[in-house]
Amino acid sequence: MEKYISNSAEKTAKIAKKIAKTCKKGDNLLLFGDLGAGKTVFAKGFISAFLKKQNVVSPTFTIVNTYGEKNPIYHFDLYRINDIRELDEIGFFDYVYGNGICLIEWPERLMGVNLKNTIKVQILKIDDETREIIVEKN
Ligand SMILES: Nc1ncnc2c1ncn2[C@@H]1O[C@H](COP(=O)(O)OP(=O)(O)O)[C@@H](O)[C@H]1O
Ligand SMILES: [Mg+2]
Secondary structure, three states: OEEEEEOOHHHHHHHHHHHHOOOOOOOEEEEEOOOOOOHHHHHHHHHHOOOOOOOOOOOOOOOEEEEOOOOOEEEEEOOOOOOHHHHHHOOHHHHHOOOOEEEEEOHHHHOOOOOOOEEEEEEEEOOOOOEEEEEEEO
């Protein structure tokens, strides 16, 4: 387990970029944290490690956004998922058991589904600018 303290969005992105460099194809990052904790900020930093000038936007409404072609990164926001069947419909399991890296916001919505190759990232809001980031690789 690794713990980091971040005092800005930029620092969180930098930490994510560092973690990205230790990840491999097929990894699934579970991004836990309340609304506004910094999950999307983390995802932006993570993706920037592989794709420099990529414009990363929150997948709140699209559920999943794809970045890159050869070694794709899939960025999910499962906030609006209410039922496992909805995950099936978007082909979620093909993504997570495939060769890409998946970044998953609101993994609580998986409702007990166990994924392989998971890395658990918890972002805790300490105050407006401070976050504790806990990373556990399985
Ligand atoms: N240390 C920090 N790390 C990440 N975000 C921070 C930090 N300090 C302030 N923020 C702000 O918190 C917000 C996090 O938003 P976002 O990443 O969209 O949250 P989430 O995806 O978890 O709902 C951003 O507005 C960001 O600028
Ligand atoms: Mg978000």
